[in-house]
Amino acid sequence: MSERPTTAVVLGGSLAGLLAAGALAEVADRVTVVERDPLPTGAVPRKGLPQARHVHQLWSGGVRALERLLPGVTGELTAAGAHRQxxxxxxxxxxxxxxxxxWDExxxxxLCSRDLLDATVRARTLARPRIELADGTEALGLCGTDAAVTGVRVRHADGAERTLPADLVVDATGRGSRTPCWLAERGLPEPKRREVDSGLAYASRTYRAPEAARDGxxxxxxxPDPRAGQPGxxxxxxxxxxxxWLVTLYGSHGxxxxxxxxxxxxxxxxELRHPILADLLEQAEPLGDPAFTRTTVNRRHYYERMPAWPAGLVVLGDALAAFNPVYGHGMSVAAQSAVALRxxxxxxxxxxxxxxxxxxxxxxRPAGSAWELAVxxxxxxxxxxxxxPTLRERAVAAYVDRLMYTATGNGRVxxxxxxxxxxxxxxxxxxxxxxxxxxxxxxxxPALGAPPLTTEERKAAGLS
Known part of the structure; x- marks a missing residue:
């Protein structure tokens, strides 16, 4: 630490924003989290998170990063009912x-609901003495010049406006990030951006699992096969x-x-290639109606490639790279990016x-790795x-397709x-x-001809 107190402002109280705040609290004297909406207490839905009702997962790469930021959080989540699969x-x-x-592990x-994960991370992060929360507060714009960001202008719920000075501003406001506009206001060039829109729409529903199938x-x-030439x-x-059970069905245009x-x-x-999901759902009890979303486009901003980049600004989470949630990488990338920032x-x-x-x-870097997988x-x-697809993407896909085929019958691959x-x-x-x-x-x-459910699993789910 320098002798002068160091400050950071994180825009966005999402999972990515909270993890970034927790990471910066280890290296800064004060971190302020600015969130437009009031944040809830407990494992309840959060406004502004339409994908929370759909499938989410933390891959082990993300879990390990989460543990580095919040030691013991994995045990806390599993104690609350999360599943380690x-x-x-x-x-x-x-x-x-x-x-x-x-294959062997x-x-x-x-795996758990997004409400439980967010509530656990939120409570652990905001309990840190160096972090303060300004929820119900809107970020109006960046302060500073094209060469350096020095803070953020915000407006509170009562309409009062003020400036939050900062040595570092982190944009974790998600898909609606205004950083491209804020950079343009300073005369900086528009960042290179790429979008890949599979057109996938999601419908998700929660079920009460059969009693014997609630554990393990x-x-x-x-x-689907994206190269089949028909809707996936x-x-x-x-x-x-x-x-x-949290069940998400998804399909592309048509x-x-x-x-x-x-x-x-x-x-x-x-409509699916195999009826196994339908067979399972026949034995389960639906809990509420399906939730629907089309917010699945992959969008990547290449801020790291810009010829000029202002001091004091970092962009991460969905504001940097938003992925089709079907691959389950967004939260893991957010955790890995927070560690990289710290x-x-x-x-x-x-x-x-x-x-x-x-x-x-x-x-x-972690965003780029997940981007290649999704795109x-x-x-x-x-x-x-x-x-x-580009020629490179076709060549890579052909090799990956061969690997996936090999992986069906080769444990090492x-x-x-x-x-x-x-x-x-x-x-x-x-x-x-x-x-x-x-x-x-x-x-x-040889190829398997049927779903590899064990006899015990089929019995627990009521299939035999």
Missing amino acids: RVTTDMVVLSPRGWFRR SHFML FPVVSVQ RGGVLLPIEDGR GEPPTDPADFERYARA DAVRRYGWGAPALARRAQRAVA GQDVFYPGATRSG ARRVTDVTSLERGAQVLLAPRVLLAAVAGPLR
């Missing part, structure tokens, strides 16, 4: 190339706390899931030349981009694939000589 041991997945086998995922039941997923339709079932409760299970049976400040120090630019590049699939949906999808390791592990040779050879075991 082993990858791929606790998963029943129909990929575009067939059923995955349930390679990594894991943490696997994730169940039926995936899929679905996923995640066990969450309180003996519930294959959207229904909003009518009466059609929810019909879609799962008639480590950058520790490494270079407050007041270091180009600290903000270096921090921006650091937080962009590598979604770009193949009809109309996802104006020009279609399956582990390397989950190294990447769990955000534990970078995609370079898929180019190791052994993996390349295994991909050429293909799967070592």
